[in-house]
Amino acid sequence: MVTGVNFDAQMPRDPFADDPNDPASFLDADEPMPPLTEEEREGIIQDLSLVKRFKEILSPRGIRGIFFLCEDCAVNHYYDWEILAANMRATLADELSPVHEPGAEPEVTAYVPWDYCLGYLDGMEQR
Template identity: 75%
Template sequence: MNYDSQMPLDPFADDPNDPASFLDADEPAPPLSDEERVGITQDLALVARFKKELEPRGILGIFFLCEDCDDFHYYDWDIMAANMSATLAGDLAPVHEPSAHPDVTAYVPWEYASGYLDGLDAR
């Protein structure tokens, strides 16, 4: 079981309709290509910079529009880093939602966070 006591409980635990039920636990994920590994490593470094620069300003993480459910998903910096680190280690990412009711004003799109760093670097 991929469990971290710092993470929220799996909302689909013991649910027979778990959307991840199609995954075969005995079948490992395909290995990352060298290009994918480099990209994730670069993104992991960006997340560390995002946290350093944006968290003191009240920005707690990133949000994405989920194409599957057409709703926004909110990821804290530490959750993003844990997900990326798990992927690099060849593990499944832990549960990723920070809470059932996040403060949506404390999350920004990835592009905003990247642009913010670009602005800092241009000074």
């Protein structure tokens, strides 16, 4: 049995720590998120379905998820399939998505752009 382990110390440092432009600093804790429009809700449901298909097709090939180039910090952010789905489900439930990514040093070759996934899926369906 492991006791006395500080798991928080094992987590990577918040990339926005001490950043005056931290996007979260502009949110008012008492201000509710605006409700999703029906169009936004349908788009997220469609994307959630795509993430499920991407995972089914690409996971056996060693692809763990996707990456996005963050326009704010100009750094790639890596998201596992489960993290993407959890964020989308939270949004659909009108909850804030927790910010989380894989470990501090993800295996970057195991992540691909969203458009790659769309193209791969399209190619699989065209056979």
